[in-house]
Amino acid sequence: MDVVNEAASTPTPGPVIEEPAADGDALDVRGLTKRFGDTTAVDELDLRMPRGSVLALLGPNGAGKTTTVEICEGFQRPDGGTVRVLGLDPATQGERLRPRIGVMPQGGGAYPGVRAAEMLELVATCSADPIDPRWLLDVLGLTSAGRTPYKRLSGGQQQRLSLACALVGRPELVFLDEPTAGLDPQARHLVWDLVAALRRDGVGVLLTTHLMDEAEALADRVVIVDHGRAVADGTTAELTADPQGRQELKFHSEPALDLGLLLAALPEGYEAVEQRAGRYVVRGTIDPQVVSTVTAWCARHGVFANELRVSRRSLEDVFLDLTGRELRS
Numbered sequence: 001m002d003v004v005n006e007a008a009s010t011p012t013p014g015p016v017i018e019e020p021a022a023d024g025d026a027l028d029v030r031g032l033t034k035r036f037g038d039t040t041a042v043d044e045l046d047l048r049m050p051r052g053s054v055l056a057l058l059g060p061n062g063a064g065k066t067t068t069v070e071i072c073e074g075f076q077r078p079d080g081g082t083v084r085v086l087g088l089d090p091a092t093q094g095e096r097l098r099p100r101i102g103v104m105p106q107g108g109g110a111y112p113g114v115r116a117a118e119m120l121e122l123v124a125t126c127s128a129d130p131i132d133p134r135w136l137l138d139v140l141g142l143t144s145a146g147r148t149p150y151k152r153l154s155g156g157q158q159q160r161l162s163l164a165c166a167l168v169g170r171p172e173l174v175f176l177d178e179p180t181a182g183l184d185p186q187a188r189h190l191v192w193d194l195v196a197a198l199r200r201d202g203v204g205v206l207l208t209t210h211l212m213d214e215a216e217a218l219a220d221r222v223v224i225v226d227h228g229r230a231v232a233d234g235t236t237a238e239l240t241a242d243p244q245g246r247q248e249l250k251f252h253s254e255p256a257l258d259l260g261l262l263l264a265a266l267p268e269g270y271e272a273v274e275q276r277a278g279r280y281v282v283r284g285t286i287d288p289q290v291v292s293t294v295t296a297w298c299a300r301h302g303v304f305a306n307e308l309r310v311s312r313r314s315l316e317d318v319f320l321d322l323t324g325r326e327l328r329s
């Protein structure tokens with residue numbers, strides 16, 4: 001799927017506009033701060049995003065993701081810090097920036113009576129070189145809903161229409177705020193495929209999510225935010241790598257097992273933690289003998305070792321280790 005170059009585009013001669021160097025970052029945010037009364041929604045946040053890459057802002061509800069995105073889009077003004085999007089300041093150069101970005105806001109929204117295809121065609125008319133709206137409706141599985149008024153579309157269809165509106169202007173950078181919230185698994189994968197296609201076409205994508213599998217599946221780089229601050233920043237591989245190269249054995253069992261006794265049954269150098277009630281992780285070199293020792297130890301104590309698996313750390317684990325809370329908390 002070639003999203004950006006799908007329709008032949010003929011460059012239109014026009015006034016020469018001084019644009020920033022093409023090799024600059026798509027996004028360069030430094031020390032971004034935003035307060036609402038006593039609440040510091042965004043707190044000295046730094047973000048860098050090369051052009052054509054996918055950056056995920058991952059964090060729990062209220063972490064400051066939407067506020068950050070809305071500042072980058074030019075919908076809110078920061079209280080401190082500098083923001084450059086495609087080399088432009090969204091607060092003061094919004095008119096030059098808007099034609100070059102696509103925005104899919106959280107929850108979408110439209111005039112309730114407008115038909116799906118009309119809405120997309122209307123948005124397309126605002127662009128100098130739009131993608132063919134019919135093609136986009138087709139790719140997003142919305143052709144049969146083209147004549148349906150917005151208010152009668154299902155939540156998933158509204159979400160996909162909102163995504164189509166964000167893409168129809170052939171943007172260089174797209175902001176997707178929780179793009180798969182409320183979608184069924186099929187529609188969710190359709191959106192994932194589209195984001196992957198955008199990336200292949202060289203379109204930058206900043207997406208927010210509180211779904212770690214979404215961030216893992218789509219993003220070149222993940223910034224984990226909590227209380228408006230970046231608590232971790234890197235590729236999924238970097239973030240989930242264990243500093244000592246250890247593996248993990250995870251299992252579910254009764255809460256409050258005596259992990260001191262479990263460790264005594266294992267060779268020296270292992271770590272065992274109850275990440276939350278009844279969820280255990282043993283870290284170290286995990287070989288069949290260790291698995292056998294753990295299950296035998298559980299059996300001796302009259303408890304099951306359920307859902308036992310050897311795995312690498314997930315982004316959820318990283319968040320839990322950094323904040324002591326779950327992403328969905």
Ligand SMILES: Nc1ncnc2c1ncn2[C@@H]1O[C@H](COP(=O)(O)OP(=O)(O)OP(=O)(O)O)[C@@H](O)[C@H]1O
Nearest residue numbers: 036039041059060061062063064065066067068210
């Ligand atoms: N307009 C506003 N007025 C007052 N407080 C606000 C406003 N917008 C956001 N906040 C507060 O700022 C903090 C960050 O909110 P924000 O919506 O940016 O978080 P989020 O990470 O996007 O959360 P969610 O995943 O729920 O969308 C929250 O405490 C929120 O209540």
